[in-house]
Amino acid sequence: MQERIFRVKKILRSLRGDAQKIFTQALRAADPKNIISSQISLRKKILRIGVRTYPLSRFERIFVAGCGKASAAMAYSLERILGSQITAGLVNVKYGHSLKLKRIRIQEAGHPLPDQKGLEGAREMKRMLSNLTEGDLVIFLISGGGSALLPFPLPGISLAEKQKVTNLLLGCGAAIQELNTLRKHLSVLKGGGLARVVYPATLVSLVLSDVIGDPLDAIASGPTVSDPTTFADCERILDRYGLWEKIPLSVARHIREGVRGNREETLKEGAPALTKVYNLIVGNNLLSMKAAQQKARSLGYRPLMLSSLIEGETREVAKVHAAIAKEVLLTGNPLPPPACILSGGETTVTLKGKGQGGRNQEFALAAALEIAGRGEAVILAAGTDGTDGPTDAAGAFADGETVERARAMGLDPWRSLEENDSYPFFKKLDDLLITGPTGTNVMDLRIMLVGKPGRKNIHRG
Amino acid sequence: MQERIFRVKKILRSLRGDAQKIFTQALRAADPKNIISSQISLRKKILRIGVRTYPLSRFERIFVAGCGKASAAMAYSLERILGSQITAGLVNVKYGHSLKLKRIRIQEAGHPLPDQKGLEGAREMKRMLSNLTEGDLVIFLISGGGSALLPFPLPGISLAEKQKVTNLLLGCGAAIQELNTLRKHLSVLKGGGLARVVYPATLVSLVLSDVIGDPLDAIASGPTVSDPTTFADCERILDRYGLWEKIPLSVARHIREGVRGNREETLKEGAPALTKVYNLIVGNNLLSMKAAQQKARSLGYRPLMLSSLIEGETREVAKVHAAIAKEVLLTGNPLPPPACILSGGETTVTLKGKGQGGRNQEFALAAALEIAGRGEAVILAAGTDGTDGPTDAAGAFADGETVERARAMGLDPWRSLEENDSYPFFKKLDDLLITGPTGTNVMDLRIMLVGKPGRKNIHRG
Numbered sequence: 001m002q003e004r005i006f007r008v009k010k011i012l013r014s015l016r017g018d019a020q021k022i023f024t025q026a027l028r029a030a031d032p033k034n035i036i037s038s039q040i041s042l043r044k045k046i047l048r049i050g051v052r053t054y055p056l057s058r059f060e061r062i063f064v065a066g067c068g069k070a071s072a073a074m075a076y077s078l079e080r081i082l083g084s085q086i087t088a089g090l091v092n093v094k095y096g097h098s099l100k101l102k103r104i105r106i107q108e109a110g111h112p113l114p115d116q117k118g119l120e121g122a123r124e125m126k127r128m129l130s131n132l133t134e135g136d137l138v139i140f141l142i143s144g145g146g147s148a149l150l151p152f153p154l155p156g157i158s159l160a161e162k163q164k165v166t167n168l169l170l171g172c173g174a175a176i177q178e179l180n181t182l183r184k185h186l187s188v189l190k191g192g193g194l195a196r197v198v199y200p201a202t203l204v205s206l207v208l209s210d211v212i213g214d215p216l217d218a219i220a221s222g223p224t225v226s227d228p229t230t231f232a233d234c235e236r237i238l239d240r241y242g243l244w245e246k247i248p249l250s251v252a253r254h255i256r257e258g259v260r261g262n263r264e265e266t267l268k269e270g271a272p273a274l275t276k277v278y279n280l281i282v283g284n285n286l287l288s289m290k291a292a293q294q295k296a297r298s299l300g301y302r303p304l305m306l307s308s309l310i311e312g313e314t315r316e317v318a319k320v321h322a323a324i325a326k327e328v329l330l331t332g333n334p335l336p337p338p339a340c341i342l343s344g345g346e347t348t349v350t351l352k353g354k355g356q357g358g359r360n361q362e363f364a365l366a367a368a369l370e371i372a373g374r375g376e377a378v379i380l381a382a383g384t385d386g387t388d389g390p391t392d393a394a395g396a397f398a399d400g401e402t403v404e405r406a407r408a409m410g411l412d413p414w415r416s417l418e419e420n421d422s423y424p425f426f427k428k429l430d431d432l433l434i435t436g437p438t439g440t441n442v443m444d445l446r447i448m449l450v451g452k453p454g455r456k457n458i459h460r461g
Numbered sequence: 462m463q464e465r466i467f468r469v470k471k472i473l474r475s476l477r478g479d480a481q482k483i484f485t486q487a488l489r490a491a492d493p494k495n496i497i498s499s500q501i502s503l504r505k506k507i508l509r510i511g512v513r514t515y516p517l518s519r520f521e522r523i524f525v526a527g528c529g530k531a532s533a534a535m536a537y538s539l540e541r542i543l544g545s546q547i548t549a550g551l552v553n554v555k556y557g558h559s560l561k562l563k564r565i566r567i568q569e570a571g572h573p574l575p576d577q578k579g580l581e582g583a584r585e586m587k588r589m590l591s592n593l594t595e596g597d598l599v600i601f602l603i604s605g606g607g608s609a610l611l612p613f614p615l616p617g618i619s620l621a622e623k624q625k626v627t628n629l630l631l632g633c634g635a636a637i638q639e640l641n642t643l644r645k646h647l648s649v650l651k652g653g654g655l656a657r658v659v660y661p662a663t664l665v666s667l668v669l670s671d672v673i674g675d676p677l678d679a680i681a682s683g684p685t686v687s688d689p690t691t692f693a694d695c696e697r698i699l700d701r702y703g704l705w706e707k708i709p710l711s712v713a714r715h716i717r718e719g720v721r722g723n724r725e726e727t728l729k730e731g732a733p734a735l736t737k738v739y740n741l742i743v744g745n746n747l748l749s750m751k752a753a754q755q756k757a758r759s760l761g762y763r764p765l766m767l768s769s770l771i772e773g774e775t776r777e778v779a780k781v782h783a784a785i786a787k788e789v790l791l792t793g794n795p796l797p798p799p800a801c802i803l804s805g806g807e808t809t810v811t812l813k814g815k816g817q818g819g820r821n822q823e824f825a826l827a828a829a830l831e832i833a834g835r836g837e838a839v840i841l842a843a844g845t846d847g848t849d850g851p852t853d854a855a856g857a858f859a860d861g862e863t864v865e866r867a868r869a870m871g872l873d874p875w876r877s878l879e880e881n882d883s884y885p886f887f888k889k890l891d892d893l894l895i896t897g898p899t900g901t902n903v904m905d906l907r908i909m910l911v912g913k914p915g916r917k918n919i920h921r922g
Contacts, residue, residue: 213791286792304795307781307788316777320768323806326674327768331747334765334795345784 012399015378015449022295022447023382029291030384030440032070035208035283036077049204050280060135064089064104065125067150067220068143070208070440072099072106075141079103088128091141092121092149114151119159122152122189129197136201144210144441146220152188161248162186172241181229181237183221184266185258186251192267194223199273209284210441212309212345216279224277227266231258285344285442288384296340300453303340310345314359315366317347321446322370325377328450337451346443355421358389360444361396365422368398369413375400377450382433385441394435396426405429473860476839476910483756483908484843490752491845491903493531496669496744497538510665511741521596525550525565526586528611528681529604531669531901533560533567536602540564549589552602553582553610575612580620583613583650590658597662605671605902607681613649622709623647633702642690642698644682645727647712653728655684660734670745671902673770673806677740685738688727692719746805746903749845757801761914764801771806775820776827778808782907783831786838789911798912807904816882819850821905822857826883829859830874836861838911843894846902855896857887866890
C-alpha cells in the first residue's frame with residue numbers, strides 16, 4: 001500500500017515537471033525579445049514584419065515608438081535587428097522597466113495612474129512622428145498598460161481633469177468599454193489619433209495583447225485603429241450615470257461641442273489615415289497556448305485547446321475545469337489520457353476573506369478540492385506575467401493528492417479557499433510556481449495533465 | 462444588409478432544430494421504457510440483463526422491487542418482457558407517478574418528504590424479499606428520489622425521529638454525504654440493507670442515476686451496495702454540529718451503542734451478502750450524452766463530450782461554455798465548426814432576485830449575453846426531467862442574436878439575469894424548450910452547436 005502511494009506521487013511529480021516545461025514554452029512564445037526576433041528579420045536589405053516584406057530602399061527613415069510595460073524589451077530586440085537604420089525612437093514604459101538602448105529613448109512613466117512623465121513622453125512622441133512623409137516607416141510597439149502610459153489629453157483639458165472623468169466612471173461601475181469611449185474622445189493619440197499623426201508614413205503596429213479576445217480598439221485605447229464610438233455615445237454614457245454636473249467644465253463643453261459636430265471625431269473606418277496602417281498581434285494568450293500545445297504534444301500528451309477566452313468567478317471556473325479532468329480519468333472524454341487540456345484568459349476573484357493569494361493560486365486550490373483522490377491529474381494555473389495577485393508566485397500546482405497532503409500538514413483547504421488564503425496554503429505545501437517577473441503579460445494559462453505518457457492509462461468505458 | 466440578417470436567422474433556426482433533435486435523442490436514452498427494453502431481453506428462455514445472461518431454468522422465482530420516481534415506468538417495461546414469469550413485485554413511487562400493472566404492485570408514497578405510505582411499501586417489500594432461496598432472482602429498480610421513497614427506520618426509531626435528524630443536519634449546513642451517513646445507520650434497507658434481506662438470492666439492481674458521478678452508495682442511499690461509512694463517522698458528525706442534545710434519544714442511544722459495537726454495522730465490502738449482487742447503471746447523464754453525441758454526428762457535426770460532471774454557479778459555468786463556443790468561432794478550437802459541444806451535470810443558482818426561472822434557463826440567459834453578436838452559435842440548456850425550476854419549461858435556447866432580439870422587444874437581459882428572471886425573458890422571445898414531464902431524470906444537458914453542417918464555415922487562424 002505504501003509502495004502504491006509512493007508510485008503515484010512519483011508520477012504526480014513527473015506530471016508536474018511536464019506542466020512546468022509546457023508553461024515555460026508558453027512564456028517563450030510571449031517573450032518580447034522572442035516575439036520581435038521571430039516577427040522581424042532584416043535580410044538582403046529587406047525588412048520582414050510578420051508575413052509582410054518591405055524593401056528597405058523604399059523607406060527614407062524608420063522611426064520606433066510605443067507604450068506598455070513590455071515595450072522596452074520589444075524595443076531592445078528591434079534595435080538589435082535594425083541598429084543604425086533607426087532614425088529615432090521613443091517608448092513610454094512603467095517606472096523600473098527601463099533598458100539602456102542606443103537609438104531608442106525609453107521614457108519611464110506612471111502606471112496604473114498616468115502622470116506628467118507619461119504626458120511628456122507622449123508629447124515628444126507626437127513631435128517626433130509629426131510631419132513624416134510617404135517614404136517613412138513607423139514601427140509602433142504596444143503592450144499591456146499602454147493606455148495609462150500614453151496619456152495626452154486634448155488642448156484645453158488637463159491630465160487631472162481627464163483622470164477625474166475616469167475616476168467618476170469607475171466609481172459608478174461603468175464598463176471598461178464605456179470608460180474607453182470617453183478616454184478616446186478626450187485624447188490626442190487614442191482612438192486612432194496616433195495613426196492620424198503618422199499619416200502619410202507607413203505605420204506597422206506590433207501588439208502584445210493582454211486583453212481577452214484582442215480587441216484592437218481597446219488595447220491601449222486603440223492609438224492605431226479606427227474607433228467605432230462617437231461623441232453621441234459619450235453623451236449617452238454621461239446621461240446614464242448622471243455625471244454632467246460632476247465632470248470638469250472643460251470636458252462637458254468638449255463633449256457637447258462634439259455632439260454638435262464642432263469637434264473632430266476619433267478616427268473612423270475608411271479614413272485615409274488608415275490606408276497605410278498594419279496592426280499585427282505578435283503575442284497573445286492564444287499564441288502562447290499554441291506553443292504550449294506543441295510542447296505538450298512533443299512530451300507525448302494529446303493536447304486540447306479549450307479556449308483562450310475564459311472569464312468568470314475563479315472558483316466556479318475551476319470546478320468546470322476539474323469536471324473535465326475527472327471525465328478524462330473516468331471515461332476518456334473529451335479525449336483519452338495522456339491528455340493535456342489547455343485554457344487561457346483571465347478570471348476574477350470576488351474577495352470574501354482577508355487572506356493572501358491570487359486568482360491562479362485560488363484556481364489551483366478550488367481545483368484541488370474537486371480532484372481530490374481522483375488519481376493521476378495535475379493542474380497548473382499561472383499568470384504569464386509571473387505575478388499572481390500581491391504575491392511572489394506566478395501560480396500553483398494542484399493534483400489528486402494536494403488535499404490529502406494538506407490535511408496531513410494540518411491545513412484546512414476549504415477554510416483557505418473561504419478566506420481567499422491560497423498563498424500560505426501552497427507555500428506550506430511547496431506547491432507554488434515561482435518564476436519572478438517574466439517581462440511579458442498575455443494573461444493566465446491553465447495546464448491540466450491527465451495520465452502519464454508511455455504508461456498504460458486506465459479509464460472506464 | 463437586411464438579407465444578411467435574414468440569412469443568419471434562418472441558419473440559427475436550423476441550428477435550433479438540430480439542437481432539439483439531439484436533445485430528444487438524449488432523452489430517449491434515458492427513457493425508463495427504452496432503458497429496460499434495451500437492457501433486458503427474454504429469448505430462448507435466456508434472460509439477458511446488460512452483458513449478463515441468466516438461463517431462466519436457473520431461477521425458481523423472479524421478484525421485482527424498487528423505488529424512485531421513474532421506477533413505475535421501468536417496472537411497466539419489465540412486466541411487458543417477463544409477464545407471468547414474475548412471481549411478485551412491488552415498487553414505491555411518488556404520488557401521481559403510478560401505472561396500472563398486473564404482476565407488480567405500485568405503491569404511491571411521499572416525496573421529497575418520506576411518509577407512512579412509503580414506510581408501508583418498504584415494510585411489504587422487505588416481507589416479500591425475505592426468506593428467499595439461492596434459486597431466486599430479484600430485479601431491483603432504482604431511480605431518482607429513491608431514498609425518500611424507501612423509508613424504513615430501524616426498530617425503536619420512528620419515521621418522525623429519523624426525519625428530525627435529517628432536518629437538524631440540513632439546518633446546520635451538513636454535506637449530503639454526512640446526511641447519508643446518518644440515514645444509512647438508522648435504516649433497515651439502506652447502506653446495503655436490501656442486499657442483506659435478499660441474500661442468498663441473486664440481486665440485479667438496475668440504476669437510473671440522477672447524481673453526478675453515479676456514486677452507487679449515495680443513489681437512494683445505496684440499498685444494494687456496501688457502505689464505507691461507520692457508526693464512528695456518525696459520532697463525529699453529531700460531534701461536529703453539536704447535535705447530541707437535539708436529536709431524539711432513540712437515535713442517540715442507537716449511535717452510541719453502535720460505536721460500542723453493540724449494533725449491527727451497515728453492509729461492508731467483502732460481505733457474503735454482496736457476492737450475488739450486480740449493480741448496473743442503465744441510464745445516466747453520460748449515456749444520454751453519448752446518445753446525443755451519436756445524433757450530432759449523424760447530423761453532420763463534429764461532437765465533443767466535455768464532461769458529464771459539471772457543477773458550479775450557473776452563470777459562471779455558462780461563461781466558460783460560451784468562451785469555448787466563441788473560441789470555436791474564432792480559431793476552430795477545441796475543434797472546428799460545424800461543432801457540437803456537449804456537457805452534462807447539475808449546476809446551482811444562488812438566488813438574488815425574485816424572478817421566475819430555473820438553472821437551465823438562467824444558463825441560457827447568461828450564455829446569450831456572452832455570445833451576443835458572435836454569429837452562428839446556438840446553445841440549448843435543458844433538464845432531462847422536462848422541468849426546469851418551478852416553471853413549465855425544460856430549458857431554453859440562446860444564440861448570437863438573442864440579446865439583440867430581446868432588446869428590440871424592450872427586454873433588458875442583464876436585468877433579467879440579475880433578478881433570476883429568465884423564464885419571462887425566454888417566454889416573451891418564444892425561446893423556451895417545453896417538453897412536459899419526461900418521466901425520467903439524468904440531470905441537465907447543454908448542447909452547443911457552432912456552425913452549420915454542409916456550409917463553408919469560416920473561422921480565423
